[in-house]
Amino acid sequence: MELSRAVRTAITSGHLAHLVRLDPDGTPQVTLVWVGLEDGKIVAGHLGIWRKVANMRRNPRVVLSMETGGQAANGLAEYLVIHGRARITEGGAPELLQRLARVYLGPEVKFPPMDNPPPGYVTRITPERIGGVGSWD
Numbered sequence: 001m002e003l004s005r006a007v008r009t010a011i012t013s014g015h016l017a018h019l020v021r022l023d024p025d026g027t028p029q030v031t032l033v034w035v036g037l038e039d040g041k042i043v044a045g046h047l048g049i050w051r052k053v054a055n056m057r058r059n060p061r062v063v064l065s066m067e068t069g070g071q072a073a074n075g076l077a078e079y080l081v082i083h084g085r086a087r088i089t090e091g092g093a094p095e096l097l098q099r100l101a102r103v104y105l106g107p108e109v110k111f112p113p114m115d116n117p118p119p120g121y122v123t124r125i126t127p128e129r130i131g132g133v134g135s136w137d
Contacts, residue, residue: 035066036096045094093121
């Protein structure tokens, strides 16, 4: 699925995304993540094999939601919802997190704020369906 310019702008504008996955018992599990784009995929970095990483490895179905900072004609806050499939790769998280930190925290920040961070994991989400309130709905 090709992402529209409006969707790409929303994803790269520094708004936190809610990443929803499923726990083994089927209940939703959500966390906030920084997101960016690489080769048409939505990316997020994780330094450890946290619950979210384990859940996506087991079941790749995910949903991202984020407010975009815009306002719809009806007065509602614009928001973006992306359903997709996640692929986890090992390594590259510190470099991705540093790139995303420039968007989320500022151009001069060092992130992760440690020497020699672990290689971590990168999530690449392939969008399958887009919704929400905005020029993409």
